[in-house]
Amino acid sequence: MSFAKQLRQAADSIWEASFQHPFVTELGNGTLDLKCFRYYVLQDSYYLSHFARVQALGAAKAADLQTTDRMAHHAQNTYQAELSLHENFAKKLGITEEEKASFIPAPTAYAYTSHMYRAAYEGHLGDIIAAILPCYWLYYEIGERLKDCKPEEPIYQEWIAAYGSEWFRSLVEEQIVRLDAIAELVTEADRKRMEQHFIISSQYEYAFWEMAYRLETWPVEGKEIAVHANE
Numbered sequence: 001m002s003f004a005k006q007l008r009q010a011a012d013s014i015w016e017a018s019f020q021h022p023f024v025t026e027l028g029n030g031t032l033d034l035k036c037f038r039y040y041v042l043q044d045s046y047y048l049s050h051f052a053r054v055q056a057l058g059a060a061k062a063a064d065l066q067t068t069d070r071m072a073h074h075a076q077n078t079y080q081a082e083l084s085l086h087e088n089f090a091k092k093l094g095i096t097e098e099e100k101a102s103f104i105p106a107p108t109a110y111a112y113t114s115h116m117y118r119a120a121y122e123g124h125l126g127d128i129i130a131a132i133l134p135c136y137w138l139y140y141e142i143g144e145r146l147k148d149c150k151p152e153e154p155i156y157q158e159w160i161a162a163y164g165s166e167w168f169r170s171l172v173e174e175q176i177v178r179l180d181a182i183a184e185l186v187t188e189a190d191r192k193r194m195e196q197h198f199i200i201s202s203q204y205e206y207a208f209w210e211m212a213y214r215l216e217t218w219p220v221e222g223k224e225i226a227v228h229a230n231e
């Protein structure tokens with residue numbers, strides 16, 4: 001079995017929990033409260049702006065220029081396609097510039113992005129791909145599972161269409177192939193660490209739905225420092 005498939009299998013129960021999470025099932029059947037989706041859009045804009053930087057760190061750590069080019073292309077895609085999808089949602093949901101400028105990252109969004117930076121700082125490109133792959137692959141599987149759902153809310157339809165698309169599938173497949181190629185070249189200790197990154201990111205993916213569904217706040221409120229959601 002390929003390395004990526006082994007990781008997918010190891011994380012299966014965590015992914016299953018994501019598939020069953022009410023944020024995901026209610027997005028599919030259209031009953032998800034827009035308040036939760038609105039909160040998600042802001043937190044996810046923050047998440048994606050850091051995700052793109054981690055992809056760019058992958059470009060810098062790549063061993064050859066062709067991989068640098070592809071990782072940089074992925075970072076650009078996050079900005080131009082995924083973040084612009086969120087910009088579009090933000091407009092439709094009436095999220096104002098002031099709201100974006102005085103955004104408070106939730107504990108889970110902060111912790112998840114910090115986890116990716118840690119993998120990028122401490123490791124090599126394989127560590128980075130292992131940490132970011134659940135972000136691609138889980139969303140693609142969710143997009144696939146929800147593909148036949150017809151939620152009444154057009155925003156939810158658009159979200160499902162984006163992640164279940166051919167465009168997104170090709171990005172996911174490219175990173176799976178890249179991870180498998182790197183896994184062949186590294187040590188067993190490296191592979192173990194890469195598996196840990198993948199599992200932790202899978203847990204954070206679940207935690208991210210939970211964060212949005214519960215409109216998570218910091219335990220002691222009133223001390224948060226605002227940042228721009230896209231910075």
Ligand SMILES: Cc1ncc(CN)c(N)n1
Pocket residue numbers: 044047048082134135136139205208
């Ligand atoms: C938290 C999260 N994970 C993954 C994706 C899909 N790139 C996303 N938009 N947000």
